[in-house]
Amino acid sequence: MARKKIVAGNWKMNMTPSQAVELVNTLKPLVVSDDVEVVYCVPAIDIVPVVEAVKGSNVTVGAENMYFEDKGAYTGEISAEMLVDAGVKYVIIGHSERRDYFKEDDALLNKKVKKALEAGLVPILCCGESLEQREMGVTLDWIRLQIKSDLQGVSASQVAGMVIAYEPIWAIGTGKTATTEQAQEVCKAIRDTIAEIYDASTADAVRIQYGGSVNAANANELFSQPDIDGGLVGGASLKADFGKIVNYK
Ligand code: PGA
Numbered sequence: 001m002a003r004k005k006i007v008a009g010n011w012k013m014n015m016t017p018s019q020a021v022e023l024v025n026t027l028k029p030l031v032v033s034d035d036v037e038v039v040y041c042v043p044a045i046d047i048v049p050v051v052e053a054v055k056g057s058n059v060t061v062g063a064e065n066m067y068f069e070d071k072g073a074y075t076g077e078i079s080a081e082m083l084v085d086a087g088v089k090y091v092i093i094g095h096s097e098r099r100d101y102f103k104e105d106d107a108l109l110n111k112k113v114k115k116a117l118e119a120g121l122v123p124i125l126c127c128g129e130s131l132e133q134r135e136m137g138v139t140l141d142w143i144r145l146q147i148k149s150d151l152q153g154v155s156a157s158q159v160a161g162m163v164i165a166y167e168p169i170w171a172i173g174t175g176k177t178a179t180t181e182q183a184q185e186v187c188k189a190i191r192d193t194i195a196e197i198y199d200a201s202t203a204d205a206v207r208i209q210y211g212g213s214v215n216a217a218n219a220n221e222l223f224s225q226p227d228i229d230g231g232l233v234g235g236a237s238l239k240a241d242f243g244k245i246v247n248y249k
Pocket residue numbers: 010167171172173174175211212213214232233234235236
């Protein structure tokens with residue numbers, strides 16, 4: 001089964017609402033593609049204007065985070081239902097910046113993944129090793145542990161519709177991309193892990209992105225690998241270059 005490529009921008013804490021609308025309009029003609037699904041994961045405050053601004057285009061909107069509770073006294077948090085009602089389709093869960101700066105652990109991320117799926121959102125679940133872990137040779141063990149922990153209690157059919165992003169922490173925002181071989185090796189290991197926990201058809205269906213200093217020059221080689229189904233793009237998603245990444249061929 002052919003998996004449709006998916007290229008998602010992760011805007012992080014960039015773009016005020018008015019800048020966001022301007023960026024969407026600038027990128028609109030550049031990101032047109034029949035072969036690639038295009039997603040903008042934007043700051044919470046930009047969601048409503050961006051959903052409006054992408055109307056009629058091939059772009060869908062994602063959030064960068066959410067909370068797992070339905071509603072109530074969780075000051076500052078946003079629920080899955082709020083995202084769905086605002087027109088959001090995807091939600092990034094477990095980005096290394098959230099794991100590191102905001103101390104989100106696998107137990108919490110597992111709850112978020114389950115709630116997102118229950119609400120009808122597609123999680124973009126992030127995993128990735130630090131430089132220290134890579135140098136110690138524990139990358140694949142670490143990634144398997146993250147995936148298994150974060151997907152506990154998630155069904156095969158739910159996983160089949162998900163996106164998993166492999167993002168080596170040392171490659172994020174550093175301009176240091178993983179080599180094509182490194183990226184393919186880990187994305188394949190993720191797919192093998194899904195086959196091991198679930199089955200071959202689930203592993204064949206789940207989409208696995210690479211993220212970490214993806215740019216217009218390296219996208220083609222990365223996205224041409226057999227187990228890499230697109231990218232999660234930070235810095236380069238805020239520029240016209242994003243159009244070149246979407247149209248990487
Ligand atoms: P980068 O970020 O493309 O700026 O390295 C990727 C990410 O953190 O998702």
